[in-house]
Amino acid sequence: MLKRVLIANRGEIALRILRACRELDMETVAVYSTADAEALHVQLATRSVCIGPAKAAESYLNQDALLTAARLTGCDAVHPGYGFLSENADFADACKAAGLVFIGPSGDAIRMAGSKSAARDRMKAAGVPVTPGSEGAVNTVEDALRAAEAVGYPVLLKASAGGGGRGIRRCNSLSELPAAYAEAKAEATACFGDGEMYLEKLVLHPRHIEFQILADRFGHTLHLGDRDCSVQRRNQKLIEEAPAKCLTPALREAMGAAAVRAAQAVGYEGAGTVEFLLDADGQHFYFMEMNTRIQVEHGVTELVTGVDLVREQLRIASGLALDFTQEQVLMAGHAIECRINAEDPAKNFQPCPGEVAFLHFPGGAGVRVDSCLYQGCALSPYYDSMAAKLLVHAPTRLEAIRKMRRCLEEFTLEGFPTNAELSYQILYHPVFVRGGCTTAFLDERLPELLDFSRRVAACEEDV
Numbered sequence: 001m002l003k004r005v006l007i008a009n010r011g012e013i014a015l016r017i018l019r020a021c022r023e024l025d026m027e028t029v030a031v032y033s034t035a036d037a038e039a040l041h042v043q044l045a046t047r048s049v050c051i052g053p054a055k056a057a058e059s060y061l062n063q064d065a066l067l068t069a070a071r072l073t074g075c076d077a078v079h080p081g082y083g084f085l086s087e088n089a090d091f092a093d094a095c096k097a098a099g100l101v102f103i104g105p106s107g108d109a110i111r112m113a114g115s116k117s118a119a120r121d122r123m124k125a126a127g128v129p130v131t132p133g134s135e136g137a138v139n140t141v142e143d144a145l146r147a148a149e150a151v152g153y154p155v156l157l158k159a160s161a162g163g164g165g166r167g168i169r170r171c172n173s174l175s176e177l178p179a180a181y182a183e184a185k186a187e188a189t190a191c192f193g194d195g196e197m198y199l200e201k202l203v204l205h206p207r208h209i210e211f212q213i214l215a216d217r218f219g220h221t222l223h224l225g226d227r228d229c230s231v232q233r234r235n236q237k238l239i240e241e242a243p244a245k246c247l248t249p250a251l252r253e254a255m256g257a258a259a260v261r262a263a264q265a266v267g268y269e270g271a272g273t274v275e276f277l278l279d280a281d282g283q284h285f286y287f288m289e290m291n292t293r294i295q296v297e298h299g300v301t302e303l304v305t306g307v308d309l310v311r312e313q314l315r316i317a318s319g320l321a322l323d324f325t326q327e328q329v330l331m332a333g334h335a336i337e338c339r340i341n342a343e344d345p346a347k348n349f350q351p352c353p354g355e356v357a358f359l360h361f362p363g364g365a366g367v368r369v370d371s372c373l374y375q376g377c378a379l380s381p382y383y384d385s386m387a388a389k390l391l392v393h394a395p396t397r398l399e400a401i402r403k404m405r406r407c408l409e410e411f412t413l414e415g416f417p418t419n420a421e422l423s424y425q426i427l428y429h430p431v432f433v434r435g436g437c438t439t440a441f442l443d444e445r446l447p448e449l450l451d452f453s454r455r456v457a458a459c460e461e462d463v
């Protein structure tokens, strides 16, 4: 087994990894920027190393600083978490070259999945359905116009290197395309240092359904079921649940098998996620992307399967085989996660970080809170605005919804605005309660959801 793990991340995911390491009796080395000197992950790690100033480019994205920290503290492995360097193939290679185990797939697998346009082509070849779209990248506006003409409007322009919903633009017609192309390319260049674009037909009113994958180095690849992440604002997830209410057993089986094929097609090892869109009639599904890392919403899968995914990542990276089979993966009950962000939904979800003046987390049976906040700490403006993840687990979906409402009532965070009240409204909305949310739900219903004086009575008898 690995002995000492450098956690190349911050925030709640650094804490999550630290906890799994400790439960496996592994030592942990936390890294931090000067902005995070007081952070909880630093306080709880076996050791900690400052790797640079607040700006992520100079600290959490600084590969040399991370590798030096790992060497100086005698680590044998690096866990990248999500975001930052987690999907950086060169970093995975650099860890390996430095004699460190990178807790994730090989650099080549990350590279293959990381170019979303190339991944589409690879998936098509592996018999995984993809949305109609461009073959490979569209390198000029003319290329994009031709590809859009071929698949038919509306289309989405997407960044090959994209993530976190950035570098995506919708085009309803030919006349909108040149401006959208320039905008999306500029955003992708700024966010990812790579402006390559590709194009997909826009799937109307789809659901975002994804499958959790685990693969060891002995050729065992299996999935741990699905998550519905359709409640999104600006292509970013806000509420996730497992299992997806809209899947029939036959469709679940077909999508799970496709997800396993997708992982095998890139020679996958470790934990990963295959994301699909399910069309409005719930019949056709399309591969969207593969995320080669632990996912923010992995906890809902843990609650329904009882499998600790970070523990599995650590075991696989230690060279152990998965000790259960696909048939032994059993789903029990229903889990929901709400991401609580420091943001103002009424002001276009503008991030509003600040100091935590008062904090109370919900508790009780079937409740899990993943957060690195504590009373008096500051949520830094330099990084992601996610403040906490509230998770619940209950025997049925309706009971999980009721439990989450109760949690949101108990949850108290003073010091900056959050989306907690908005999530509470969603948990009462009849479309959500009946399991009818598509990715368009939140944007379309935002005005009525933000009218806090009016709580739409949910039709629970429909559930």
Ligand code: ADP
Pocket (backbone or CB within 6 Å): 082, 083, 084, 087, 161, 162, 163, 164, 165, 192, 236, 237, 291, 294, 295, 296, 297, 384
């Ligand atoms: P998930 O599917 O795990 O929910 P998200 O797309 O919400 O993933 O992204 C998780 C985190 O990682 C967010 O903080 C997001 O900003 C960040 N992130 C995702 N992809 C990238 C990327 N390619 N580059 C930088 N940050 C990313």
Ligand code: ADP
Pocket (backbone or CB within 6 Å): 131, 156, 158, 162, 163, 164, 165, 166, 168, 200, 201, 202, 203, 204, 206, 208, 232, 235, 236, 275, 277, 288, 289, 439
């Ligand atoms: P990211 O890497 O930023 O997570 P994805 O390719 O996973 O990008 O897409 C993010 C979100 O954008 C999806 O969850 C979905 O809501 C929307 N989306 C992406 N592709 C399409 C498409 N072809 N049609 C409709 N919606 C899409």
Ligand code: MG
Pocket (backbone or CB within 6 Å): 164, 275, 289
């Ligand atoms: Mg995605």
